[in-house]
Amino acid sequence: MVPPQDGKICGTICLCQMTAVLSSVALVYLTVAIYMPSMRAFQSGISEVPAMCTTTRAVTKDTCDWGSCGEWCLSKTSGACIQIYVNLRHNGSNIQYANCTNSANKTCYGIDQENAKKYRCIADECKNLTGTFNCTMGMCINITDAFECVFQETEPPLKCSGKRGKITCIELHGLQSCTRGTCGRIKSPYNCDRRCVDIPTRNKNVIILSGDRVFLSQCQRALLAGSEQEIWSQDQDDVFMSSCYSIETTEDGMEASDCINGSTLEKSYLTDLTNFTYLNFLSVTSTKILDESRQIAPPEEDLILANESRLLVNLEGCVNTLRDECREFLKEYGKDGTDHNARARFPCFYADHNRDTVVARFNLAITFREFVIGSTVPSVLFVVSCLTLMLCQRTVEVGDDSKMRFKKKAAAIIPGVVADDITPGDAGGGAHAMAL
Ligand SMILES: *[C@@H]1O[C@H](CO)[C@@H](O)[C@H](O)[C@H]1NC(C)=O
Ligand SMILES: *[C@@H]1O[C@H](CO)[C@@H](O)[C@H](O)[C@H]1NC(C)=O
Ligand SMILES: *[C@@H]1O[C@H](CO)[C@@H](O)[C@H](O)[C@H]1NC(C)=O
Ligand SMILES: *[C@@H]1O[C@H](CO)[C@@H](O)[C@H](O)[C@H]1NC(C)=O
Ligand SMILES: *[C@@H]1O[C@H](CO)[C@@H](O)[C@H](O)[C@H]1NC(C)=O
Ligand SMILES: *[C@@H]1O[C@H](CO)[C@@H](O)[C@H](O)[C@H]1NC(C)=O
Ligand SMILES: *[C@@H]1O[C@H](CO)[C@@H](O)[C@H](O)[C@H]1NC(C)=O
Numbered sequence: 001m002v003p004p005q006d007g008k009i010c011g012t013i014c015l016c017q018m019t020a021v022l023s024s025v026a027l028v029y030l031t032v033a034i035y036m037p038s039m040r041a042f043q044s045g046i047s048e049v050p051a052m053c054t055t056t057r058a059v060t061k062d063t064c065d066w067g068s069c070g071e072w073c074l075s076k077t078s079g080a081c082i083q084i085y086v087n088l089r090h091n092g093s094n095i096q097y098a099n100c101t102n103s104a105n106k107t108c109y110g111i112d113q114e115n116a117k118k119y120r121c122i123a124d125e126c127k128n129l130t131g132t133f134n135c136t137m138g139m140c141i142n143i144t145d146a147f148e149c150v151f152q153e154t155e156p157p158l159k160c161s162g163k164r165g166k167i168t169c170i171e172l173h174g175l176q177s178c179t180r181g182t183c184g185r186i187k188s189p190y191n192c193d194r195r196c197v198d199i200p201t202r203n204k205n206v207i208i209l210s211g212d213r214v215f216l217s218q219c220q221r222a223l224l225a226g227s228e229q230e231i232w233s234q235d236q237d238d239v240f241m242s243s244c245y246s247i248e249t250t251e252d253g254m255e256a257s258d259c260i261n262g263s264t265l266e267k268s269y270l271t272d273l274t275n276f277t278y279l280n281f282l283s284v285t286s287t288k289i290l291d292e293s294r295q296i297a298p299p300e301e302d303l304i305l306a307n308e309s310r311l312l313v314n315l316e317g318c319v320n321t322l323r324d325e326c327r328e329f330l331k332e333y334g335k336d337g338t339d340h341n342a343r344a345r346f347p348c349f350y351a352d353h354n355r356d357t358v359v360a361r362f363n364l365a366i367t368f369r370e371f372v373i374g375s376t377v378p379s380v381l382f383v384v385s386c387l388t389l390m391l392c393q394r395t396v397e398v399g400d401d402s403k404m405r406f407k408k409k410a411a412a413i414i415p416g417v418v419a420d421d422i423t424p425g426d427a428g429g430g431a432h433a434m435a436l
């Protein structure tokens with residue numbers, strides 16, 4: 001019969017063996033998941049100070065040799081993936097607008113294709129359509145409020161109302177101009193522009209475009225941030241326009257970062273209200289460059305470092321969090337302007353010797369910390385558990401009654417004393433130790 005064992009000894013040995021096995025497995029796994037990527041990051045030569053990127057294209061490929069973001073790095077992504085191409089450029093200028101009053105801002109929302117209400121013709125939801133609609137195979141989205149479409153002709157209209165309406169319109173496709181359920185397909189050429197109207201330009205002399213937003217204000221001066229250099233003042237009696245990445249409003253002004261395309265526009269072009277399309281049009285056609293030497297808020301093309309670089313979420317091009325991070329990432333960084341919304345513009349990291357690839361996330365400090373934690377914790381656990389096991393091997397023995405117990409310390413070390421000390425009960429252990 002096997003007697004009950006000492007719970008503490010058994011528990012310790014069991015725990016140590018488990019820890020040893022698990023930490024060695026972790027070491028193998030982390031080699032792939034952390035050490036190799038960290039080493040690659042340290043050796044990549046990527047600068048820790050970001051430049052700026054603008055998305056130019058987001059392509060969905062069925063078979064791909066690279067993707068901008070993949071879930072789960074341990075398996076090679078198979079099947080479809082999204083490739084994002086960006087233009088890489090130097091930062092623009094940081095500009096401080098001083099003594100501003102009368103500030104206003106306007107956000108121009110486009111259509112969010114995913115969340116917009118969809119009218120399904122098969123369910124007879126098209127019988128009342130009025131306005132301009134973008135349809136794909138019988139699913140229509142109301143774009144009347146967001147877009148202003150200029151066109152000459154429509155195809156012969158279809159009647160979506162009435163009994164046979166849902167059959168007639170089951171395959172409604174393309175841009176449709178509808179009145180109470182009668183829809184005609186808009187023939188090309190047509191031109192649909194974002195309708196972002198009623199931008200208040202009365203008494204404004206500063207206009208900042210930032211993505212889908214417009215900031216307007218009446219300021220006294222514009223300075224190069226961090227210096228007292230004046231680059232524009234209200235005495236010039238014109239309107240200062242530029243395109244910036246981020247804008248912070250402070251007590252008496254605004255701070256804008258990464259401003260490019262700085263230009264001035266004659267006041268006579270603007271009346272009390274304007275629209276986004278016209279503003280964009282003016283900024284391209286009717287403006288004068290702000291800084292003739294092209295140093296402060298220069299035109300975008302002066303700053304370009306590389307055209308059509310590949311964007312990766314990080315050096316690996318994949319994430320391990322399994323929290324659907326990629327969907328968010330691709331949605332945010334994949335905005336290439338095809339839906340008439342602004343293109344994505346964001347800080348990105350690159351290596352000077354390889355500008356064909358840029359990464360959106362790069363932080364050597366965090367990588368280093370992960371590396372240190374990822375290597376010390378499992379190694380320490382492994383060493384400690386192995387040492388404990390070795391210690392157990394030296395100090396624990398199995399007696400004749402097949403029970404584990406600690407060796408008598410004295411017995412193990414000074415055999416000479418043993419004979420006198422050993423009590424009959426411990427004889428088995430002592431004898432065993434002597435034999436060793
Ligand atoms: C460029 O702009 C980004 C975002 O404003 C900033 O984080 C980065 O430090 C800037 N880079 C340089 C070289 O100034
Ligand atoms: C703002 O205006 C006040 C009064 O007109 C002037 O004293 C001050 O210097 C101005 N601040 C800047 C930064 O120009
Ligand atoms: C934009 O304007 C609204 C009011 O028109 C204001 O509440 C908001 O703070 C402004 N946003 C910024 C970023 O200045
Ligand atoms: C269609 O439009 C008419 C008049 O505008 C309205 O009375 C009716 O409720 C609408 N029907 C549906 C299904 O929306
Ligand atoms: C589409 O939007 C326009 C403008 O807001 C509106 O007049 C029209 O009723 C909308 N059509 C439908 C079917 O909701
Ligand atoms: C925008 O403004 C221009 C000039 O003021 C005007 O011709 C055009 O019709 C406007 N567009 C929209 C959509 O209001
Ligand atoms: C800057 O100007 C160029 C040329 O006019 C234009 O193509 C580009 O889109 C502008 N960039 C931004 C961010 O508005």
Ligand SMILES: *[C@@H]1O[C@H](CO)[C@@H](O)[C@H](O)[C@H]1NC(C)=O
Pocket residue numbers: 304305306307
């Ligand atoms: C980027 O493309 C433009 C037009 O295609 C070209 O003029 C420019 O030289 C290119 N810049 C670089 C850095 O390749």
Ligand SMILES: *[C@@H]1O[C@H](CO)[C@@H](O)[C@H](O)[C@H]1NC(C)=O
Pocket residue numbers: 111113134135136143147192338339
């Ligand atoms: C209409 O929808 C298609 C597909 O969803 C999209 O590619 C196109 O840009 C849309 N057109 C407009 C004017 O929103």
